[in-house]
Amino acid sequence: MTPDMGWSPTCQAGIWRSRHLFAILSRMRVLIVEDDPELAALLRDGLREHRIDPTLAANFAEGRAQALVGNYDVVVLDVRLPGGSGYDLCADLRRRNVSVPVLMLTALDAVDDRVRGLAAGADDYLTKPFAFKELVARLHALTRRRALAVTPATLRVADLEVDLASRHVRRAGKAIDLTAKEFALLEFLLRHQDQVVDRAAITAHVWDNNHDPFANVLEVLVRRLRGKIDDGHDLKLIRTVRGAGYRIGARE
16 A cells, blocks of 8 residues: 555555546656655655656765766755755756756655745745645646647647647637636647547646546536637537547547
């Protein structure tokens, strides 16, 4: 069983249930810089159960060396490390143009501590004690955002055009105003054009894993977006694939 970090390193775990995310993410490589050997071992074993490939480093120097030579998708940094702090290590990696996402994992939970971590270049911050499934969700979110960042600045399907930088949306030359959630949904569908995207994957992207993928809030959002994108047009772009998810594309 995966360990639960909600109370102590020896507590029992819950199982991360969004298995559908593995369909859109390849096997993830994570560097864990953690000096507590018991916690490091629990993290290693728990992540392996989720098809995540972990590498361990126990101090500042080892963590920096691994981060500089390894091809990792995410680096998980403890703050209090032998030989230096996780803040300093993160800042050092950024100065060396290491762009891998960094998640700070620490018992320091004050606002100033979190701000310091983000200012050093961290992308996310999770405090101990923590739920293991939340850690896994955050790792997937960081990896997903990094992968999505390499797509073109403008996405198109048929006569629909979305400028990601300005967030302008047009269909047949007519501007369409979208809410933040509507835009996030449309962007995600377009990045997977002509593919069926399941509910769990959409929920994880639009709500950052904070909503139940089986709640009807997704249907409401799809219905609103469909009304703005497809109403008044003969060619319907957003389609429901019963029992599977949603797809956007010009093909029937």
